[in-house]
Amino acid sequence: MKKLFTAAVLALSVAASAAALPACSGADDTIYVNTNAFFAPFEYFGGDSGTEILGVDVDIMNLVGKKLGKKVEFTSTDFDVIIDNVCSGKQYDCGAAGITITAERAEKVAFSNPYFTSVQYVIYSGDTITQDGVSTDGKNAPYALWSQLAGKKIGYQRDTTGDIYVNLEINGEDGYTGQLQGAENTAGVGYDNAQLAVDAIGAKQLDVVVVDQLPANYIVKNNSSYKCLALYYDAQTATEEQYAICVNKNNTELLNAINEVLDELGTAGINALVSKHLGLD
Numbered sequence: 001m002k003k004l005f006t007a008a009v010l011a012l013s014v015a016a017s018a019a020a021l022p023a024c025s026g027a028d029d030t031i032y033v034n035t036n037a038f039f040a041p042f043e044y045f046g047g048d049s050g051t052e053i054l055g056v057d058v059d060i061m062n063l064v065g066k067k068l069g070k071k072v073e074f075t076s077t078d079f080d081v082i083i084d085n086v087c088s089g090k091q092y093d094c095g096a097a098g099i100t101i102t103a104e105r106a107e108k109v110a111f112s113n114p115y116f117t118s119v120q121y122v123i124y125s126g127d128t129i130t131q132d133g134v135s136t137d138g139k140n141a142p143y144a145l146w147s148q149l150a151g152k153k154i155g156y157q158r159d160t161t162g163d164i165y166v167n168l169e170i171n172g173e174d175g176y177t178g179q180l181q182g183a184e185n186t187a188g189v190g191y192d193n194a195q196l197a198v199d200a201i202g203a204k205q206l207d208v209v210v211v212d213q214l215p216a217n218y219i220v221k222n223n224s225s226y227k228c229l230a231l232y233y234d235a236q237t238a239t240e241e242q243y244a245i246c247v248n249k250n251n252t253e254l255l256n257a258i259n260e261v262l263d264e265l266g267t268a269g270i271n272a273l274v275s276k277h278l279g280l281d
Helices: 002-010 056-068 079-088 161-171 194-202 213-221 252-278
Strands: 030-035 043-046 052-054 071-076 094-100 116-124 142-145 153-157 187-191 208-212 227-234 240-247
Touching: 030 056, 030 079, 043 056, 043 071, 043 094, 056 071, 056 094, 056 240, 056 252, 079 094, 079 240, 094 116, 116 161, 116 194, 116 213, 153 161, 153 194, 161 187, 161 208, 187 194, 194 208, 194 213, 208 213, 213 227, 213 252, 240 252
Parallel strands: 030 071, 030 094, 142 227, 153 187, 153 208
Antiparallel strands: 043 052, 094 240, 116 208, 116 227, 116 240
């Protein structure tokens, strides 16, 4: 299954185009960062005004700005245009939005070293989903099997790995019969962000939402009406992916600075930022 999922991830297409705007590409004293601020704790709106973009990726890029002696400016857009926006180099130097590394994306942008490994989770309310066990892969994660999602209406954020996983399991691909394929009434529904999808559970429009681990934990932590579990194929097989920051291919200086900051932070530093933005420190 891991090999089949890898093939599905590599096939991810980011088709939206960026508008033609004056080039920046790090030419002035500002690093322009494209994000999608609905993916806490990596990026979210907060602060006194509620409109400031905060998060793990923001802290990382502010350290990069300090290293290069530049200001950092974040703009939130739809997630599905970020890769093409950065590729064009006309408005943004890089994208920081909990972006999963894929081969097709790497044809358009350069990726930093990976800095976080995530697992897909299912968000639900009541007894819609029940725990199947605790994983034996060293993570000791309480999990639900994908098979429990059969017959359910499943929400996800468009053009993310949640989108890929849900549609792979419903439709199958390249000889893989998805675990949800053929199950009566199973359907996937895409939303602009995970919070909108979760709101649809409360509105009785969805049964569950599939989203990355930390955004799932953040949403559940802040709303006692919901619960979440890791999604596994069996006790040993999670749904893993790696996050990185994407950079315009012509901006080697910025890519090198990002990698230096990630190396300096290390796993402990990244985990500390995650804890901070989850409110756990």
